[in-house]
Amino acid sequence: xxxxxxxxxxxxxxxxxxxxxxxxxxxxxxxxxxxxxxxxxxxxxxxxxxxxxxxxxxxxxxxxxxxxxxxxxxxxxxxxxxxxxxxxxxxxxxxxxxxxxxxxxxxxxxx
Amino acid sequence: xxxxxxxxxxxxxxxxxxxxxxxxxxxxxxxxxxxxxxxxxxxxxxxxxxxxxxxxxxxxxxxxxxxxxxxxxxxxxxxxxxxxxxxxxxxxxxxxxxxxxxxxxxxxxxxxxxxxx
Numbered sequence: 001x002x003x004x005x006x007x008x009x010x011x012x013x014x015x016x017x018x019x020x021x022x023x024x025x026x027x028x029x030x031x032x033x034x035x036x037x038x039x040x041x042x043x044x045x046x047x048x049x050x051x052x053x054x055x056x057x058x059x060x061x062x063x064x065x066x067x068x069x070x071x072x073x074x075x076x077x078x079x080x081x082x083x084x085x086x087x088x089x090x091x092x093x094x095x096x097x098x099x100x101x102x103x104x105x106x107x108x109x110x111x
Numbered sequence: 112x113x114x115x116x117x118x119x120x121x122x123x124x125x126x127x128x129x130x131x132x133x134x135x136x137x138x139x140x141x142x143x144x145x146x147x148x149x150x151x152x153x154x155x156x157x158x159x160x161x162x163x164x165x166x167x168x169x170x171x172x173x174x175x176x177x178x179x180x181x182x183x184x185x186x187x188x189x190x191x192x193x194x195x196x197x198x199x200x201x202x203x204x205x206x207x208x209x210x211x212x213x214x215x216x217x218x219x220x221x222x223x224x225x226x227x228x
Contacts, residue, residue, distance in 0.1 A: 004153070
């Protein structure tokens with residue numbers, strides 16, 4: 001059951017430009033959303049999160065936007081840097097805090 | 112603070128053999144998770160422990176998979192017998208609180224890549 005979907009398997013952007021990664025979910029019981037970043041041969045690392053009572057959360061170059069009515073969230077990275085090249089996973093938690101992950105989007109930032 | 116440790120990092124076995132993975136969570140973390148990540152997919156929760164008790168094992172294939180966390184610290188995940196479709200990365204994660212808190216961040220280990228031939 002794909003309750004969390006990342007429809008873009010890959011994204012390529014130029015250094016200094018904005019990267020926008022998208023995520024859709026189907027379960028209206030999800031109330032907490034997270035983004036994880038994964039480098040090769042490493043485990044995912046937590047990046048940023050947002051509660052369903054908010055529509056935006058910002059942390060430095062990273063901003064997550066949540067549109068509850070559309071069941072859509074996005075991660076904006078501005079400006080993008082080559083070190084941001086990684087796989088980004090969207091994840092969502094519901095009432096039991098069981099975390100569901102999307103399939104990931106591979107971001108490549110070109111110098 | 113040391114991160115989540117896992118071993119081995121890689122394992123190749125033949126189908127019908129058994130295999131075990133070990134995880135040592137971050138010191139003081141009450142909750143430990145095992146995930147399975149098949150190539151091209153996101154991690155899928157297999158089992159969640161709070162201290163040495165099982166909180167959720169609804170997605171664990173119990174006919175072949177087992178896990179334990181006897182002293183509430185490190186944990187082992189076993190597959191017996193392995194099938195071809197078990198080829199995946201097995202990730203261990205830990206979190207400080209009881210997992211019931213939405214803001215309780217999970218910290219992941221580097222994973223064990225299992226190949227079943």
